[in-house]
Amino acid sequence: MDDRISELSDCILSHIMTMLSIKDLLKTSMLSRRWYKLWSLRRDLNFDIFNVFGNSEEELLQTRHLIDVHRNYAIEPEFIFIGVPSVERSVNLDISRDEFVKRVDQFVKNFQGKKIDYFRVNFFLNHSQSNTIDQWISFAISRGVGKIDLLFLGRPYVPFNLTSQSNRYKFDFALFSETNTSTLNHMRLENCLVCHPINYDFIPLKNLRYLSFEEVKLNETFIESLLSNCPQLEELCLLICEFESSMPKIVSSSLCHLKVRGCYVASNHNQWELNLILLDCLKLTSLELDCLELTSLDILNFNTPMLKSIKFFISLQQELDAFATFFPQLENMHVTTFSMITIFRQTTQPFKHLKQLNLIVYTDSYILDDVEYDSLWILNILQASPLLQKLSVMFADSIFSKNQKDFKDVQIFSHDELKVIELGGCVGNWHEIEFVMNVLKYARSLNQIVVSPYWREGDSLNWKCNPMWFESGRERMREKLKGNEVVGREKLMLI
Missing domain, CATH: 1.20.1280 (Monooxygenase)
Structure with missing residues (x-):
């Protein structure tokens, strides 16, 4: 043929x-x-477990590059610890790591191309492979690479026989001093130690636009120097990073997007969480950060007049008032809270420009039947957000409360801009139904409210579902909402 x-x-x-x-x-x-x-x-070189060893999990399991590992996880029903077995697929480093390095190194040394755009390694590597990794980076730089991802955590397959992550690969930005390249615009580093090169002029990084560090040990002075010497940098991510003594001052004339989560200082085998304190970025439009206690808001030095979107955690409704005071120009908020146990009261500070609000609400399964849960505090936010157009609420890990309460109306109000509401993680609890009944009544321009049992946690792409919804949740909600006195029933969609 x-x-x-x-x-x-x-x-x-x-x-x-x-x-x-x-x-x-x-x-x-x-x-x-x-x-x-x-x-x-x-021109795109992507080295991960599939590209190097096989095309499917089944093939990798057969060759023992992946193995099924049985782990026990502790859960606490009725405050009794129970080991729950779970099966995870993990990388077998004993037979995979040396072979992975050998194959990638062979490819790099035999590659005849003169130009590459993207160089990515996604596999658990550490200091033991330092010399070889340095050669890979030099190879990529010499070919004018624009984007480098060194993902040495190797997700999603965590090594099962890993004993310590302290022996990290030592990344040296001085490697870029071998050339005056200005092609690099994107860099992402995981699980490594970043050195602060002495008398480094940062010229090779002058076109850098995106920079991300995750589980990286850093020097705060280096980050501050990098920000002041990278005039094109638009996005910076600092995720679970270890600093020497303090959080760096984030000062940049170009930064538009900033994500800071889980950063800490390690001392005497203890970890001390760090919060962002100084932020001076005139072009910043989006910010994602850890929990900021109400007291710490008072000492913040933030200069972000263009900020439109923020993602954060609060534990008290009073803190939401404080954020409205600090960031009155917000148009998009993503809020995580562990508290539904709130006293319904008027929010004192309005979000005058807010158009979209995403809420993730964690519930405490041990005290659900012993306290007065109330979803109507979300209506309180609606009253304080006159321009809100979309509201998404996700009740994470939602369970059914047997202690069902009587429904109540709130103080009469109206909302003329809200078009779409999404409720996830619903199982037909009284407070969910109560919220739906009231929002149908007072959101006059509402086009649709979608109610489903699905939820997900954090940045996970995996959706979860409580089977209680399929058994009786939808029927319970239909029963409560079938009366003629319920306004706008036709706008409700049950998934």
Whole structure:
């Protein structure tokens, strides 16, 4: 049979090769001189467990690069600890790590391409592979790389036999001093130690636009120097980073997006959480940060006149008032709270420009039947947000409360802008139904309210569901809302 594929142009074939794994790509290089030339035209180099070892989990399990690990997790029903077995698929480092490094190194040393755009390594590596990793980085720099991701946590497959993460790879920005490259615009580093090069001029990083550190040990002075010397930097992420003594001052004339979560100082085997204190970014439009206690808001030095979107955690309604005071220009808020146990009262500070609000509400399953839960505090936020158009509320890990209360109306109010409401994690609790009844009554421009049992935690992409909804939750809500006195029933969609 004729080789129809070989009749295609070099341009089309090189594009096809960008879709092949590294393992399959190397096989094509043995077909002919033409194919050997073509695979070197690939400009995106992505090395992870699938690209290097196999195309599926089943194949990786058969070759023992992945293994099923049984773990016990503690849960506390009735305050009794019970070990719950769970199966996770993990990387078998004993047979995978050396082979992974060998194959990637072989590819890099034989790669004939003169230009690459993207270099990515996603595998659990550490200081033991330092010399080889340094050579990979130099290889990428010499070919004018624009985007580098060194993801040495190796997600989503955590090594099962890992004893310590202290032996991190030592990343040295001085590697970029070998050239005056200005092509690098994106860098993401995980699980490493970042050195502060002495007398470093940052010229090779002058076009850097995106920078992310996760589980990285950093020097706060280095971050401050980097910010002042990277005039194009638009996005910075500091996730679970260890600093030497304090949180760096975030001062930038270009930064538009900032994410700071879980940063800390380690001392004598203890960890001390750090909060962002000084933020001077005139162009900043979005901010994601950890919990800020009400007292710490008073000492914040924030200069962010363009801030439109914020994501944060609060534990008390009073703190929401404080955020309205500090950030009156907000248009989008994503709020996580562990408190539904609130006294319904008027919010004193309005969110005059807020258009979209996402709430994640965690409930305490042990005290659910012993306290007065009330979803009507969310209506309180509606009253304080006259321009709000979309409201999403997710009751995380929601359970059914047997202690059902009598429904009540709130003080009469109206909202003329709210168009869409999404309620996730619902199981038909009285406070969920109560909220729906009241919002249907007072949100005059509402087009749709969607109620579902699905929720997810944090930034996870995995949706969870409480089966209670499918058994009786929807029927319970229909029963309560079927009366003629319920306004706007036709706008309700039950999933």
